[in-house]
Amino acid sequence: MTDLKKLHQAILDGNAKASAEETAHALVAGVDPMTIIEGTMIPAMDEVGRLFECQDYFVPELLLSGRAMKAAMQLLRPLLAKSGAQPVGRVVIGTVKGDLHDIGKNLVASMLEGGGFDVTDLGTDVSPDRFVAAIGEKNADIVCLSALLTVTMPAMKTTIEALERAGVRNKVRVLIGGAPVTLQYAREIGADGYGENANAAVALARELGKGTLRP
Amino acid sequence: MSLAIGSLSEFLFGHAPRPVSCGRGLELGKGTVIPEINFTLPAMDIDEATWPEVRRLYAEMIEGVCKRAAELEAPGLLVEFETLPAMTIRPEWGREIVEILATCLHGYYEKHGLKNALRVTPNDTRDFLSPSHMRDGQYWEAMAQLFEMSAAAGADLLSIESTGGKEVCDEALRFGDLRQTIFGLAILGARDMEFLWKHLVGVCSKANIVPAGDSACAFGNTAMVLADQKFIPRVLAAVIRVASVPRSLVAYRMGAAGPSKDCAYEGPYLKAIAGVPISMEGRSSACAHLTHVGNIAQAVCDAWSNESVQQVRLLSAYAPIVSLEQLVYDCRLMNTAAAGSREDAIRLRDWLVESDAALDPQAWVLRPDVVLRIAERIATEPTPYLQTRVAARCAIEEIASAHREGRLRVSPQEIRWIAKIEREVAQLPGQESEFIDEMLATPVAEKFLPGEYGIESVASR
Numbered sequence: 001m002t003d004l005k006k007l008h009q010a011i012l013d014g015n016a017k018a019s020a021e022e023t024a025h026a027l028v029a030g031v032d033p034m035t036i037i038e039g040t041m042i043p044a045m046d047e048v049g050r051l052f053e054c055q056d057y058f059v060p061e062l063l064l065s066g067r068a069m070k071a072a073m074q075l076l077r078p079l080l081a082k083s084g085a086q087p088v089g090r091v092v093i094g095t096v097k098g099d100l101h102d103i104g105k106n107l108v109a110s111m112l113e114g115g116g117f118d119v120t121d122l123g124t125d126v127s128p129d130r131f132v133a134a135i136g137e138k139n140a141d142i143v144c145l146s147a148l149l150t151v152t153m154p155a156m157k158t159t160i161e162a163l164e165r166a167g168v169r170n171k172v173r174v175l176i177g178g179a180p181v182t183l184q185y186a187r188e189i190g191a192d193g194y195g196e197n198a199n200a201a202v203a204l205a206r207e208l209g210k211g212t213l214r215p
Numbered sequence: 216m217s218l219a220i221g222s223l224s225e226f227l228f229g230h231a232p233r234p235v236s237c238g239r240g241l242e243l244g245k246g247t248v249i250p251e252i253n254f255t256l257p258a259m260d261i262d263e264a265t266w267p268e269v270r271r272l273y274a275e276m277i278e279g280v281c282k283r284a285a286e287l288e289a290p291g292l293l294v295e296f297e298t299l300p301a302m303t304i305r306p307e308w309g310r311e312i313v314e315i316l317a318t319c320l321h322g323y324y325e326k327h328g329l330k331n332a333l334r335v336t337p338n339d340t341r342d343f344l345s346p347s348h349m350r351d352g353q354y355w356e357a358m359a360q361l362f363e364m365s366a367a368a369g370a371d372l373l374s375i376e377s378t379g380g381k382e383v384c385d386e387a388l389r390f391g392d393l394r395q396t397i398f399g400l401a402i403l404g405a406r407d408m409e410f411l412w413k414h415l416v417g418v419c420s421k422a423n424i425v426p427a428g429d430s431a432c433a434f435g436n437t438a439m440v441l442a443d444q445k446f447i448p449r450v451l452a453a454v455i456r457v458a459s460v461p462r463s464l465v466a467y468r469m470g471a472a473g474p475s476k477d478c479a480y481e482g483p484y485l486k487a488i489a490g491v492p493i494s495m496e497g498r499s500s501a502c503a504h505l506t507h508v509g510n511i512a513q514a515v516c517d518a519w520s521n522e523s524v525q526q527v528r529l530l531s532a533y534a535p536i537v538s539l540e541q542l543v544y545d546c547r548l549m550n551t552a553a554a555g556s557r558e559d560a561i562r563l564r565d566w567l568v569e570s571d572a573a574l575d576p577q578a579w580v581l582r583p584d585v586v587l588r589i590a591e592r593i594a595t596e597p598t599p600y601l602q603t604r605v606a607a608r609c610a611i612e613e614i615a616s617a618h619r620e621g622r623l624r625v626s627p628q629e630i631r632w633i634a635k636i637e638r639e640v641a642q643l644p645g646q647e648s649e650f651i652d653e654m655l656a657t658p659v660a661e662k663f664l665p666g667e668y669g670i671e672s673v674a675s676r
Contacts, residue, residue, distance in 0.1 A: 056628050059446040060391025098261075098300055100342055103385050103437050107446065110389060125343055150258040150525055151299050179504075180258065197444055 004031070004040040007072065011044035012051075014064025016071035023072040033079045041069055045114070052199075059107065059198070066114025087118040091205065092134045092172075093144035094122035096155035101148035104178060107198040108144060115202055117142075128155075128162030135168050142205055145191075147178040156181075157189040173208045177201050216594040218587065219490025226483075226583045227560050228516050228549050232490030235472050237425045238332025238371035239324040241291045243474050244492030244517040248549045250542035251293040251334070251477055251494050251520035252280050254535035257527055261301040266308070270315060276526050277316050280539045281323040281331075283532075287543045290550060291330040293494070293518050294320060295374075295477070298361065303337045304354070306361035310368045317369025334427055335370035336476070337361045339378045349379055349407055349667040362415060366422035373419055374427040374476050379407020380462075381433045382663045388438055388455075391447055391632075393639045396455055397603055398654045400434055402647070404462040405599035406668045412469035420470075428491065429466045430476035431459030436504075439480070439577060443505055448629040450614055453576035454636055457610035460484040460593060461602035467491055477520030480512060483581055487590040492517035499542055502534065508578045511571040514564045515583060519545050572623075576614045579623050585613050600647040608640045 004026060010018035026036050048065040051057040057065075091112055095105050102124045109121045120138045122130055131143060143163070145156045156176050163169040176186050177195040186194035193208065195201025219232040231244025243249060254276045261269055277294065284292045296316055302309035316333055323329040340354045341347050348355060362373055380403030387395035408429065419426040430436075435456045442452035460481045467473070473491030475482045477500075482493035493516055498509030500522030506512070513519060521538040529537050552563040564583070571578040579585060589609040596602040615633050617623035625633070644650045651670060654660065665671065 055445055058391065058448055058628070058632075059389060059441070063390055100300065100340070103388065103441075106385060107389055107441075123345060149299065151256055151261050151301070153258045154260045185258075198446070 004036065007036070007040050008044045008047075011041060011065050011068045011072070012047060014061055014068050016064075016068045019068035020071040020075060023075050027075065027079075033076045036072070036076065041072060045069055059111075062114060063110050066110065069114065088116040089141040089205065089208070090118045090120075090138055091142045091144060092120045092122060092131065092138055092140040093146070094126035094131065095124040095146045095148075096152055096159055097125060097127050098155055099147050099149055099152035100124045101178075102146070104148070104198065105144070105146035108146070108177065108195070108201045111198050111202045112144075112205055115206060117205065128159040131159050132162055132166040132168060135163070135172055140172055142173045142175060142208060144201065144205070145174065145176045147176075147181060150180045153178070153180055153185065156185075156191070160190055175201060175204055175208075216488070218487050218590055218594055220487045220587070223584055223587060224557070224561065226487065226515055226587065227553070227557075227564060228514065229553050229560075231473070231486055231492035231517050233472070233492070235425060235427075235474060235492055238293075238330070239320070240330040241293065241332040241371075243293070246553065247290045248516060248546045248553075249291040249293050249518045250284070250289055250539065250546050251295055251474075251518040252535060252539045252542060253295040253297060253477070253521060253523045254280070254538070255297070255523050255525055256299070257525050261299060261308075269308075270311060272526055273312050274315050274319070276533070276535050277319040279533055279536045281319055281329065283536045283539050284331075284543065285323060285327040285329050287540065289329070289543045290546065292320075293332050293334060293474075295334040295336060295520070297336040297376075297523065298338050300338060300340055300343075303340045303361055304343075304357050306357050306364050309335075309337065309361045310364040313365045313368040313370055321369075332371040333369060334372040334374055335365040336374040336376065337365070339375055342378055342381060345382075346662065346664045347378075347382055347667065348664070350410060359414065362418045363422075366418055366424055370424060372425040372427040372474075373415055374429065375411065375415070376430045376432045376476060376478065377404075377407060377411050378433045379411070379668065380404035380663075383659050384434050385437070386662070388434075388441060388447065391451055393451070393454065393458075393607065393636060394643065395654075395659055396434070397458055397607060397643065398650065398659065400431070400455075400459055400462045401600040401603035402651060402654070402670070403663060403668050404431075404434070405465050405603075406670070408462060408465035409469060410669070412466045412471055416470035426466075426471045428471050428473050428475035428479065428485070429463055430479035431456075431463050431481055432476070432478045434462075435459040435480060436478055439506070440504060442577065443507065448632040449507070450576045450611070450625060450629050450632050451636065453580045453614060454607050454610045454640075456481060456577060457484070457580050457589060458603050458607040460488075460590075460606050461599040464488060464593075464602070465599060474518050477518070478522055480508065480581065483515050483583065483586045484590050484593070486515060486517075487586055488594050494518035494520050496520040496522045499538070499545060502538060507575040508571055508581055510567040511578045511581045513545070513549075514567040514581070519549070574624055576623060576625060579614060579617055580610050589613065598647060600650065604640070604643050607636075607643075611636045611640060
C-alpha cells in the first residue's frame with residue numbers, strides 16, 4: 001500500500017527530493033497519475049496556498065513547495081501527455097523595454113508556475129515585438145507586463161498597441177504590475193487587469209486562466 | 216583593523232571621523248547634518264521627441280528645490296542626480312542634465328550663498344545583457360563614459376548603486392536561500408566592487424572630485440521591500456542587511472571617501488568601520504518606498520535624504536520642493552540638538568533609536584550599540600567573505616538573544632526562521648575557495664560569467 005501522505009508532506013515541506021521519491025514509489029505501486037495529482041498534489045498545494053494566504057508561509061516556502069510539486073510532475077508529465085492534458089493557462093511574462101528591474105516579475109512568474117501555469121519568462125528590457133512573437137510561439141493566453149520606473153511605464157502602452165497592430169490583442173489577456181503602476185493606469189492603456197502585488201497578480205491570472213488544471 | 220568610531224558616545228549624527236569637503240563650501244560629517252534631495256521625472260517616455268521636455272523638467276525641479284532651500288536658510292544642500300537608464304545608455308543625455316543641475320547650483324551659491332554639491336549616480340546598466348558583462352561591452356563602456364562626462368560637466372561627487380552579484384541574489388531572495396545570497400554579496404559583489412571602485416576612484420582623482428560611495432540597494436533593499444510585503448521574513452532581511460556591509464565596505468578600501476549612498480541602510484556600519492560620513496533615508500523616503508526603520512535610520516546620519524520623488528503637483532508645491540522642505544526641517548531639529556550639547560544630541564539620537572528598535576529586527580540591527588558590536592567583529596576578519604560570514608552570524612545572534620530577552624518583537628511565523636538562519640550560517644565553509652568550488656558545482660554557476668568576476672570557471676581549471 002503506497003502512503004501518499006508522505007508525498008503530501010514532502011510538498012508541504014518543500015522537499016523536492018522526497019516529493020520525487022514518493023511519486024516514483026506511487027507509480028511503481030501502480031497508482032494512477034491523475035489520482036496522484038488530484039488526490040494528493042493539488043490538495044497539498046491548496047494547503048500551501050492557504051498557509052501563504054494566512055501569512056504562516058512566506059514566499060520562499062511557497063516556491064519551495066512549488067518546486068517539490070514540479071519535481072513530482074517531471075515524473076508524471078510524460079504519462080499525462082498521452083492523455084492530452086493542458087496547463088491552467090499559458091503565460092508570457094516580461095519587464096518592458098528600457099527597464100531592468102525583475103525581482104517582482106520573477107516572483108510573479110515563480111508563483112504562477114507553482115499555481116500550474118505554463119510560464120514563458122522573456123526577462124527584462126523586452127521589446128513589444130518580442131512579446132508579440134512569444135505570444136504566437138507559445139500560444140499564450142495571458143501576457144504579464146512589469147515596470148518599476150515611471151519612465152518605462154509608457155512602454156506598457158506601446159506594447160499593448162503592438163499587440164493590437166499584430167492582430168493578437170484579442171487573443172490574450174494583458175495584466176500589468178510594478179511599483180508605480182495603478183489600476184487607473186491599467187484602464188487608461190487598455191490592459192485587462194492590474195496586480196498590486198504578486199499574490200494579486202496570480203489570483204487575477206487564475207481568474208482569467210483558461211481551461212482546467214491538467215498539468 | 217580597528218573601528219573608526221570607538222565608543223557609543225562618539226557615534227552621533229553630523230559627526231564622522233573622516234569628514235568630506237566638496238562642491239561649493241559643503242562639508243559633511245563636520246558637525247552639521249545636510250539635506251540631500253533626489254528627484255525624478257513623472258511618467259513619460261524619454262526619446263528624441265520628449266528630450267526638450269525632459270531638460271525643461273530637470274531645470275524646473277532644480278530651480279524649485281534650490282529656491283526653497285535658500286528661503287529656508289538650509290545649512291547646505293546636497294543634490295543627487297540618479298540617471299535613468301536612457302541617460303546612461305546614451306551618456307550625452309546624462310551629461311546634459313548634469314550641466315543643467317550644476318549651472319543652477321553654481322548660481323545659487325553665487326547669488327544666495329547656498330553651500331551645495333552635486334552627486335551624480337549613473338545607474339548600473341550592465342545587466343542589460345544576460346548573463347551580465349561587468350567589465351566590457353557597450354553597457355559598461357557607456358557607463359564609464361558617463362562617469363567621465365559627469366565629472367567634466369559639473370559633478371562634485373560620483374556614486375553608483377552597483378549590481379554585481381544580483382544575478383544570483385534575486386533568485387536567492389525569492390527562495391530565502393541565505394547561502395546563495397552570501398555567494399552573490401561576498402564573492403561576486405565584493406569582486407565587482409573592487410573592479411568598479413578602482414575605476415571610479417581613478418576618474419574622480421583625475422577630475423579632483425569626490426568618489427562618494429555605493430549601496431547594497433539591489434540586495435538589502437530588495438529584501439527590505441519583500442519583507443515589508445510579508446513575502447520574506449523580516450529576520451532574513453535584517454541578516455541580509457548586515458551581510459551586505461562587507462561588500463559596501465570594499466568601496467572605501469579602494470579609496471571612496473563618502474558620503475555613502477542614501478539608500479545604503481548599512482551606512483551606520485560603514486561609518487563605524489571606515490569613519491566616512493553617511494547619507495541615510497527613512498521616514499523621509501516614504502515618497503519612494505515604505506519602511507520599518509523610519510526613525511532609527513536617521514540616528515547617526517550626516518546627510519538626510521528623501522531617496523527620490525517624482526515631479527508631481529501636490530497641494531502646496533511640486534513634490535521635490537515638499538520633500539526638500541521636510542528634509543530641511545528634520546536637519547534643523549538635529550542641528551539644533553547638536554548645537555545645544557552632546558547630551559542633547561545623544562538624547563535625540565536615542566529617541567530616534569528607541570522609537571523603532573524593538574518593533575522590527577531590521578531596526579534592531581541598526582541600533583548604534585548593536586552596530587558597534589557587530590562592526591568590531593567584521594573589522595577583525597581579513598576578507599569580504601569571512602567578514603560577511605561573521606556579519607551574518609553576529610546579526611542572527613543579536614536578533615535571537617534580543618528576542619529571547621523580550622527586547623525585540625519577532626512575529627510567531629518568523630521564529631522558525633531564526634533557527635533556520637543559524638543553521639545555514641553555521642554551515643558556511645571556513646575557506647573561501649571551498650565555498651566558491653561548491654557553488655560553481657551547482658546550477659547557480661549558470662547565472663553568471665565567472666570571468667566577469669575574476670573567477671576561474673570549472674571548465675577552465
